[in-house]
Amino acid sequence: xxxxxxxxxxxxxxxxxxxxxxxxxxxxxxxxxxxxxxxxxxxxxxxxxxxxxxxxxxxxxxxxxxxxxxxxxxxxxxxxx
Numbered sequence: 001x002x003x004x005x006x007x008x009x010x011x012x013x014x015x016x017x018x019x020x021x022x023x024x025x026x027x028x029x030x031x032x033x034x035x036x037x038x039x040x041x042x043x044x045x046x047x048x049x050x051x052x053x054x055x056x057x058x059x060x061x062x063x064x065x066x067x068x069x070x071x072x073x074x075x076x077x078x079x080x081x
Contacts, residue, residue, distance in 0.1 A: 001037065001073040002052055007065025015071060026075060034079040040072045048072050 003015040018024065022037040040048055049072050053059045063070060 001075055002049065002059060003071040003073070004059060004062040007062035009066050009068060011068070011071065018073065023078075024075075026077075033077055035075040035077050037073040037075050040074055045072045048074075 003011050005012040005015075018037045019039070024035055024037060026033055026035050039045075049059070049063075049070065052072070053063075059070075
């Protein structure tokens with residue numbers, strides 16, 4: 001999960017919410033589950049951001065629109081629903 005905010009020069013509001021409380025509910029493809037988010041740093045962040053740009057080239061565009069480093073989070077599933 002990347003806090004790209006479409007390349008704007010500020011983090012999206014949800015970024016601050018997740019930093020304050022990393023326990024969240026994920027809704028994906030008709031499935032709902034609980035997870036914990038952790039922000040990635042250094043080479044691990046860079047590796048995952050590169051994977052995002054491969055999967056969706058829009059993330060490359062977002063990176064060129066801003067001078068901020070776009071945060072990337074890992075979500076670890078904790079429960080079913």
